[in-house]
Amino acid sequence: MAFFFLKRKARFFTHEEAARVLDAIRTAEKMTSGEIRVFVESRCKYVNPMDRAAELFWSLQMDHTEERNAVLVYIASLDHQVAIWADDGIHAVAGPDFWTAEIGLVINHFRNNAYAEGLVYAIKDIGELLSRHFPYKPTTDKNELPDDIIFGH
Secondary structure (H helix, E strand, O other), rough: OOEOOOOOOOOOOHHHHHHHHHHHHHHHHHEEEEEEEEEEEOOOOOOOOHHHHHHHHHHHHHHOOOOEEEEOOOOOOOOEEEEEHHHHHHHHHHHHHHHHHHHHHHHHHHOOHHHHHHHHHHHHHHHHHHHHHHHHOOOOOOOOOOEEEOOOO
16 A cells, blocks of 8 residues: 655654664564564655555565564655555554555654654554464564665665
Protein backbone atom coordinates (compact mmCIF):
# COMPACT_ATOMS: atom_id res chain seq x y z
CA MET A 1 0.00 0.00 0.00
CA ALA A 2 1.36 3.46 -0.86
CA PHE A 3 0.33 7.04 -0.18
CA PHE A 4 1.68 10.55 -0.46
CA PHE A 5 2.34 13.11 2.27
CA LEU A 6 2.43 16.87 1.88
CA LYS A 7 5.27 18.45 3.83
CA ARG A 8 8.97 17.81 4.29
CA LYS A 9 12.01 19.06 6.17
CA ALA A 10 15.32 19.97 4.57
CA ARG A 11 16.94 17.11 6.50
CA PHE A 12 14.57 14.23 7.11
CA PHE A 13 15.79 13.20 10.60
CA THR A 14 17.90 14.80 13.27
CA HIS A 15 20.39 12.47 14.93
CA GLU A 16 18.07 12.23 17.95
CA GLU A 17 15.08 11.35 15.73
CA ALA A 18 17.08 8.69 13.91
CA ALA A 19 18.09 7.23 17.28
CA ARG A 20 14.42 7.06 18.33
CA VAL A 21 13.50 5.23 15.12
CA LEU A 22 16.39 2.79 15.57
CA ASP A 23 15.36 2.21 19.18
CA ALA A 24 11.78 1.49 18.04
CA ILE A 25 13.06 -1.08 15.53
CA ARG A 26 15.24 -2.80 18.13
CA THR A 27 12.48 -2.78 20.74
CA ALA A 28 9.96 -4.24 18.28
CA GLU A 29 12.37 -6.94 17.15
CA LYS A 30 12.96 -8.08 20.74
CA MET A 31 9.37 -9.37 20.73
CA THR A 32 9.41 -11.16 17.38
CA SER A 33 11.40 -13.25 14.96
CA GLY A 34 10.29 -10.73 12.30
CA GLU A 35 12.48 -8.01 10.83
CA ILE A 36 11.69 -4.33 10.25
CA ARG A 37 13.75 -1.96 8.11
CA VAL A 38 13.35 1.70 7.11
CA PHE A 39 14.64 3.08 3.81
CA VAL A 40 14.67 6.84 3.16
CA GLU A 41 15.63 8.52 -0.10
CA SER A 42 14.84 11.86 -1.64
CA ARG A 43 13.27 10.75 -4.92
CA CYS A 44 11.38 7.66 -5.99
CA LYS A 45 12.48 6.49 -9.42
CA TYR A 46 9.05 5.02 -10.16
CA VAL A 47 5.59 6.56 -10.39
CA ASN A 48 4.28 4.07 -7.85
CA PRO A 49 6.35 3.96 -4.64
CA MET A 50 5.24 0.35 -4.08
CA ASP A 51 7.31 -0.63 -7.11
CA ARG A 52 10.36 1.01 -5.55
CA ALA A 53 9.64 -0.53 -2.15
CA ALA A 54 9.41 -3.97 -3.73
CA GLU A 55 12.65 -3.45 -5.66
CA LEU A 56 14.46 -2.37 -2.49
CA PHE A 57 12.95 -5.21 -0.47
CA TRP A 58 14.42 -7.77 -2.86
CA SER A 59 17.74 -5.97 -3.41
CA LEU A 60 18.21 -5.81 0.38
CA GLN A 61 17.45 -9.55 0.46
CA MET A 62 14.64 -9.03 2.92
CA ASP A 63 12.85 -11.96 1.31
CA HIS A 64 15.54 -14.28 2.70
CA THR A 65 14.24 -14.38 6.27
CA GLU A 66 13.46 -17.88 7.47
CA GLU A 67 9.78 -17.22 8.19
CA ARG A 68 9.21 -14.69 5.37
CA ASN A 69 8.28 -12.07 7.97
CA ALA A 70 10.26 -8.96 7.06
CA VAL A 71 8.70 -5.51 6.58
CA LEU A 72 10.18 -2.51 4.76
CA VAL A 73 8.93 1.03 5.39
CA TYR A 74 9.90 3.13 2.36
CA ILE A 75 9.99 6.94 2.26
CA ALA A 76 10.77 9.21 -0.69
CA SER A 77 11.02 12.55 1.12
CA LEU A 78 11.15 15.03 -1.78
CA ASP A 79 8.47 13.13 -3.70
CA HIS A 80 6.30 12.99 -0.55
CA GLN A 81 5.72 9.24 -0.82
CA VAL A 82 5.42 6.42 1.71
CA ALA A 83 5.00 2.71 1.05
CA ILE A 84 5.17 -0.42 3.19
CA TRP A 85 6.22 -3.73 1.66
CA ALA A 86 5.78 -6.91 3.68
CA ASP A 87 6.97 -10.40 2.86
CA ASP A 88 4.48 -13.18 2.18
CA GLY A 89 4.45 -14.65 5.69
CA ILE A 90 3.38 -11.46 7.45
CA HIS A 91 1.31 -10.01 4.62
CA ALA A 92 -0.84 -13.15 4.60
CA VAL A 93 -1.85 -12.68 8.24
CA ALA A 94 -2.06 -8.86 8.26
CA GLY A 95 -4.05 -8.23 5.11
CA PRO A 96 -4.20 -4.95 3.19
CA ASP A 97 -6.32 -3.05 5.74
CA PHE A 98 -3.56 -3.20 8.35
CA TRP A 99 -0.97 -1.73 5.97
CA THR A 100 -3.38 0.98 4.80
CA ALA A 101 -4.02 2.00 8.40
CA GLU A 102 -0.30 2.11 9.20
CA ILE A 103 0.46 4.28 6.19
CA GLY A 104 -2.38 6.57 7.21
CA LEU A 105 -0.86 6.84 10.69
CA VAL A 106 2.57 7.68 9.28
CA ILE A 107 1.22 10.25 6.84
CA ASN A 108 -0.87 11.99 9.50
CA HIS A 109 2.30 12.49 11.54
CA PHE A 110 4.34 13.50 8.50
CA ARG A 111 1.82 16.23 7.66
CA ASN A 112 2.63 17.74 11.06
CA ASN A 113 6.40 17.40 10.49
CA ALA A 114 6.50 14.63 13.12
CA TYR A 115 8.49 12.23 10.94
CA ALA A 116 10.21 10.21 13.64
CA GLU A 117 7.08 10.04 15.76
CA GLY A 118 5.02 8.66 12.87
CA LEU A 119 7.61 6.01 12.13
CA VAL A 120 7.98 5.06 15.79
CA TYR A 121 4.22 4.50 16.12
CA ALA A 122 4.07 2.46 12.91
CA ILE A 123 7.10 0.38 13.89
CA LYS A 124 5.51 -0.31 17.28
CA ASP A 125 2.27 -1.46 15.61
CA ILE A 126 4.13 -3.60 13.07
CA GLY A 127 6.22 -5.11 15.87
CA GLU A 128 3.09 -5.99 17.84
CA LEU A 129 1.55 -7.63 14.79
CA LEU A 130 4.74 -9.57 14.14
CA SER A 131 4.98 -10.65 17.78
CA ARG A 132 1.45 -12.11 17.70
CA HIS A 133 2.14 -14.21 14.62
CA PHE A 134 5.91 -14.65 14.79
CA PRO A 135 6.87 -14.49 18.48
CA TYR A 136 10.45 -14.22 19.62
CA LYS A 137 12.07 -17.62 20.17
CA PRO A 138 14.87 -17.22 22.71
CA THR A 139 16.68 -20.43 21.77
CA THR A 140 16.65 -20.01 17.99
CA ASP A 141 15.95 -16.37 17.12
CA LYS A 142 18.68 -14.29 15.54
CA ASN A 143 18.73 -10.85 14.01
CA GLU A 144 18.60 -11.81 10.34
CA LEU A 145 18.85 -8.27 8.94
CA PRO A 146 20.64 -5.09 10.08
CA ASP A 147 18.53 -2.65 12.10
CA ASP A 148 20.03 0.51 10.65
CA ILE A 149 18.03 3.13 8.74
CA ILE A 150 19.10 3.04 5.13
CA PHE A 151 19.52 6.40 3.42
CA GLY A 152 19.50 6.36 -0.37
CA HIS A 153 20.05 9.29 -2.70
